[in-house]
């Protein structure tokens with residue numbers, strides 16, 4: 001049964017949390033504990049962002065840094081959790097605290113009322129409205145795979161996401177990108193028997209941008225020619241059978257590379273539409289929502305931002321991860337309840353300087 005205190009009215013609640021990723025859920029648990037009435041909606045399943053990672057992808061953060069709501073995240077082999085373990089963990093948290101998440105309900109508009117807001121969401125059955133006083137946007141920042149903007153990018157053999165590696169067995173695959181996602185995909189596909197090549201704009205792979213356990217292996221495979229790397233190149237045209245690469249700054253060696261499949265793993269972009277519709281100011285290169293960092297409230301009084309959504313589109317300089325967003329929850333709860341919350345000191349510990357994407 002749902003554990004929504006104060007109000008059971010579907011059309012009215014104090015707070016609407018948009019996004020049931022780890023931070024939205026952590027906030028939902030905190031509101032439950034503090035008896036703040038809320039509804040939580042997600043455009044997809046709970047943990048939607050993690051659900052589209054390739055099977056068995058591991059977090060680079062340690063388990064204690066990505067656990068939420070005080071619930072320990074334990075793996076049977078003491079390793080960092082993978083996608084499946086973490087999704088299981090999120091389901092356990094939701095069950096334990098009886099959080100009723102309204103899944104597959106995309107919020108498409110936030111309209112101001114005389115007092116508070118009307119949050120408009122869409123399902124396949126039509127639109128629903130919820131009136132509330134406060135909205136928290138915990139919508140993350142990985143909404144769309146970034147596009148190359150070249151001819152052939154919409155062909156069926158081109159994908160911006162790594163999916164089940166097995167499907168690439170025996171295939172010639174060109175991977176575009178040179179950071180964690182691209183390197184991890186290159187290694188996984190090599191290990192399932194794909195013939196992998198890599199096109200990267202950079203002069204070489206940077207040890208600083210790649211998980212420490214992947215870097216030695218990828219550099220060894222490139223050195224031995226088992227993975228062919230085309231550094232300082234970028235695709236200019238994709239066809240069903242090959243990719244045309246051109247050199248970047250006339251330094252790399254362009255040419256035609258045979259490829260049955262192309263994976264463009266060059267990062268992700270945040271969908272700004274909800275921020276824009278709600279009148280939230282965005283700033284800087286990443287178009288980050290502007291907030292008061294002590295309260296997490298935006299320029300629109302009553303609308304807050306929590307989690308990695310705060311970073312906007314993290315193009316190359318990744319600074320916000322789940323592991324350093326827990327304190328957003330504390331700040332919002334303190335603001336709404338007037339009670340200081342014991343701070344989550346995990347956020348002040350040193351971050352692992354690795355980016356999930358290019």
Ligand SMILES: Cc1cc2nc3c(=O)[nH]c(=O)nc-3n(C[C@H](O)[C@H](O)[C@H](O)COP(=O)(O)OP(=O)(O)OC[C@H]3O[C@@H](n4cnc5c(N)ncnc54)[C@H](O)[C@@H]3O)c2cc1C
Nearest residue numbers: 019021022023043048060061107139140307308321322323
């Ligand atoms: C391969 C990979 C590996 C990663 N490894 C790490 C790691 O090791 N450590 C780390 O800290 N981070 C890692 N990340 C990043 C990680 O995904 C984020 O740190 C984490 O998901 C952020 O949590 P969040 O709750 O802020 O946002 P999200 O998990 O992105 O949750 C946002 C939620 O909002 C929902 N939503 C968005 N828009 C709407 C809308 N309009 N209406 C309703 N719902 C909406 C989405 O469906 C989603 O469920 C990795 C990412 C990738 C791709």
